[in-house]
């Protein structure tokens with residue numbers, strides 16, 4: 310199943326054992342890359358240790374913050390009826406009206422309203438302040454893509470059906486560029502080879518292949 314990190318309370322550290330690999334920023338590669346954990350000590354919400362980048366083999370000693378997760382009840386409206394579920398998001402994550410997200414069962418939802426308690430409704434809030442998410446079912450996914458090129462990263466979106474598969478190495482056609490997919494962050498872990506179904510994708514990382522529109526229009 311997708312979510313192997315289930316827990317009783319939403320306010321515990323997500324990782325209980327020192328992982329063998331982590332995905333973190335490499336100053337030499339200038340992007341988020343896979344690092345081997347050579348030595349690690351796990352704190353409540355951090356991992357302190359020595360990490361080696363698998364891209365450039367540089368070793369660094371540092372502390373990585375591990376985001377805690379928050380469990381938020383979700384009320385899903387369906388015509389005149391509604392039902393309740395819940396979702397886990399990272400503490401400090403900003404949630405907005407019209408954000409699209411997935412429940413653990415793969416159901417696609419869109420945020421309609423955020424309830425902060427005491428009848429307070431907001432269009433945008435940090436996850437730890439949200440008491441209930443009001444949502445409705447939604448059909449098409451809009452996936453986040455980060456493309457690295459010349460020390461810059463570009464954020465783009467790509468729409469997909471939940472069953473669509475994304476393959477590491479494939480060319481992805483975006484609004485103004487084409488990129489090669491080199492990593493996919495899924496709900497469970499970071500995928501560096503093989504395929505991920507769109508319904509499990511959190512973010513796709515790409516390397517620039519080429520602009521498909523002129524650089525002027527592409528750099529907006």
Ligand SMILES: [Zn+2]
Pocket residue numbers: 335336337338339342362363364365366367
């Ligand atoms: Zn590196």
